[in-house]
Amino acid sequence: MGAAGAGSTDWQERLRARGYRATPQRELVLAAVQRLRHATPDDVLSEVRRTSASLNLSTVYRTLEVLEEVGLIRHAHLSDRAPTYHAMGEDEHFHLVCRSCGAVLSVGSAEGSAFVDALRAKHGFAADLGHLTVFGTCADC
């Protein structure tokens, strides 16, 4: 996994650079988000607890917030009610969610760049493509 550069202790640097501390919980939460590619706070808790380690849900919420602030993870809203987090470093992408079967399709930013450019040109609006979720119906449905 060369692309991300998030291999070893990059997460520690990131946190400390912003005045945060590098704690085991933060490492565990980050690792869980990287493993599960789209995870809700609750998913993260379950995943971490799978490999033992007692971790509190409050801490998950606070940690996800911090990790997002320092740019290690991002969130999007894949269902009408539930934020899902994913690690950054992978190619930036946005999501297509099928309302019929629930399938989630990740699409590279490139395919949205024309759209983003159009919005910037017409409205001076800088769209945050990485947070975008498009609902609709997939090919199979």
Add this chain to the structure above:
Amino acid sequence: MGAAGAGSTDWQERLRARGYRATPQRELVLAAVQRLRHATPDDVLSEVRRTSASLNLSTVYRTLEVLEEVGLIRHAHLSDRAPTYHAMGEDEHFHLVCRSCGAVLSVGSAEGSAFVDALRAKHGFAADLGHLTVFGTCADC
């Protein structure tokens, strides 16, 4: 308002056609959504109560659901936490939301059609543009 055809008693037809009853509460909620152009369930309750009429929040939720099912209104997620409803019949549009100032910009579907077409062509995905919300930063921020 020729386009919408939602002028007079169309709402009654719509409801009855799907086996629902036309009630005063449903009329009040629909009217409130049309007046406030982007309303949360709570906004709707407040607006209706302004012109007296006791109406329960539970009823608002149930009514919004029904009105959306019969195609009289739609919802989108303009903030990370709160669905906002708007009447259909107006030109279909999607939303740009500025994270800095909170401004909400409505954009005609036309400006998103190229994007929708691209998604259909590449992924066979039929995007629901009317539900789309794009977060980012507006020209003033």
Add this chain to the structure above:
DNA sequence: CTACGTGCAAAAGCTTTGCATGCGT
């Protein structure tokens, strides 16, 4: 007249917060 819709109140999620203890720096 039949049964769908409403109001009320309680329950169910999900997320946040206060405080004392523990740990990173």
Add this chain to the structure above:
DNA sequence: ACGCATGCAAAGCTTTTGCACGTAG
């Protein structure tokens, strides 16, 4: 040693649900 981070438990919100009564069709 200092003070941020965590765990625990309780509070806060938004949304949902059960029931008895009212009312549209």
